[in-house]
Amino acid sequence: MNEIDKSKLPVHVAIIMDGNGRWAKKRGFPRVQGHQKGTETVREVVKASREIGIKWLTLYAFSEENWKRSDLEISALMNLLEKFLRQELKEMTEKGIRLRAIGRLHKLPASTRELLLKTIDETSGGTQMTLTLALSYGGRQEILDALRKVGTMVEKGLLRAEEIEKRHLTASLYEPEMPDPDLLIRTSGEYRISNFLLWEIAYTELYITPTLWPDFSKEEYLKAIAEFQRRERRFGAAE
Numbered sequence: 001m002n003e004i005d006k007s008k009l010p011v012h013v014a015i016i017m018d019g020n021g022r023w024a025k026k027r028g029f030p031r032v033q034g035h036q037k038g039t040e041t042v043r044e045v046v047k048a049s050r051e052i053g054i055k056w057l058t059l060y061a062f063s064e065e066n067w068k069r070s071d072l073e074i075s076a077l078m079n080l081l082e083k084f085l086r087q088e089l090k091e092m093t094e095k096g097i098r099l100r101a102i103g104r105l106h107k108l109p110a111s112t113r114e115l116l117l118k119t120i121d122e123t124s125g126g127t128q129m130t131l132t133l134a135l136s137y138g139g140r141q142e143i144l145d146a147l148r149k150v151g152t153m154v155e156k157g158l159l160r161a162e163e164i165e166k167r168h169l170t171a172s173l174y175e176p177e178m179p180d181p182d183l184l185i186r187t188s189g190e191y192r193i194s195n196f197l198l199w200e201i202a203y204t205e206l207y208i209t210p211t212l213w214p215d216f217s218k219e220e221y222l223k224a225i226a227e228f229q230r231r232e233r234r235f236g237a238a239e
């Protein structure tokens with residue numbers, strides 16, 4: 001914690017939580033047990049983010065591609081998510097954490113979606129931190145959904161095609177208020193983006209660690225932030 005410069009914190013940290021399956025396999029456990037342990041890491045990272053003073057935290061909890069997993073694994077993930085929402089509601093409202101979600105939420109099972117929307121509503125007054133869960137989320141899908149909204153404006157004659165600017169697309173994303181991530185962390189050592197926040201990460205710093213998500217800790221989180229603070233960000237400009 002001493003290594004962290006509080007005046008240079010990333011405003012928005014996004015995380016690709018990968019490696020739950022491998023964590024379980026290494027121990028001869030079913031994959032679901034990896035997700036269970038991964039949920040504990042989610043709790044720790046949410047708590048640590050709040051303590052450090054991160055204002056926006058976005059977690060890739062379920063991708064559009066994850067629908068291809070077995071029914072058993074999908075329902076286990078939905079159950080874990082529901083359990084997390086029920087258990088964390090009190091903590092979130094007490095600590096001023098506002099919950100949001102991005103993705104094609106209409107594809108979620110009704111019980112999960114209803115609980116999610118209820119939790120979003122009940123935490124909407126939180127001012128300390130915004131926790132965004134990416135659920136049934138795909139970066140290309142988000143851009144497509146945004147394009148459709150912009151297209152509708154053009155169709156209605158509210159905007160001309162040649163007048164379309166970046167801000168029109170940004171305003172049509174799932175969470176227009178969300179600032180672009182400053183830091184993107186990916187666990188389990190894979191060097192890819194996996195369709196996460198494609199529009200938003202144009203100038204985001206990447207931190208990739210071989211640690212599997214269930215083993216990710218507050219110490220390593222602080223290490224990632226300390227490394228972020230040592231980087232020089234130029235946003236494409238010259239020195």
Ligand code: FPP
Nearest residue numbers: 017018019020021022038039061080081084
């Ligand atoms: C990647 O591991 C992780 C996921 C697909 C889901 C992440 C979900 C959680 C951490 C738990 C539920 C979420 C919340 C917010 C409570 P993987 O299964 O792809 O791992 P592998 O690549 O090693 O197989």
